[in-house]
Amino acid sequence: MLPAALRSVLVVAVGVSVLTASAACKSNGASSDQKADPNPVATGPAPSFVEVRPKKTEGELLALLGSHAKKARAQGLVPYAELGATWCKPCRELEASMTDARMQSAFKGTYIVHLDVDEWGNALPKASLGVASIPRIVALDDEGKGTSRTIDGAAWEENVAANMAPPLAKFFHPAE
DSSP, X not given: OOOHHHHHHHHHHHHHBTTOOSXXXXXXXXXXXXXXXXXOEESSSSOSEEEEOOOGGGOOHHXXXXXXXXXXXXXXXXXXXXXXXXTXXXXXXXXXXXXXXXXXXXXXXXXXXXXXXXXXXXXXXXXXXXXXXBSEEEXXXXXXXXXXXXXXXXXXXXXXXXXXXXHHHHHHOTTO
């Protein structure tokens, strides 16, 4: 069994790679078999960002997103939905890059709600979450609905931290 600290780092690495991809995958309705931890995972003792992976069995998507948006704001974090899929190579590359310090810095202050497009497909439009391409990150309003603020893999070239972190940092922290 791995020590708790190492398990947290591994879960973060797996959970966030879905966020960093350069080429945008098109949603093709393939199914996902990956099981994910629905509990928030911090990147260390003092979390700089939080990730959650709600499952359909937990309830209606918009209600879940509203609840997570409220939790994010209570923690002083900004809520985002990350749309991806386990079959999407750029999504996996994004997630794999999350152990990189540049990526952790880019994601600082965020609360990421990972949503598998295959699992949540028909519920996504009701939450104002369009899936033109993945990976896609969408800012959430206070009710948990998607806003017009989005970024996807077309914002960078090769799916490596050096390419992904700068546009993601600018997206997450536009005033800086």
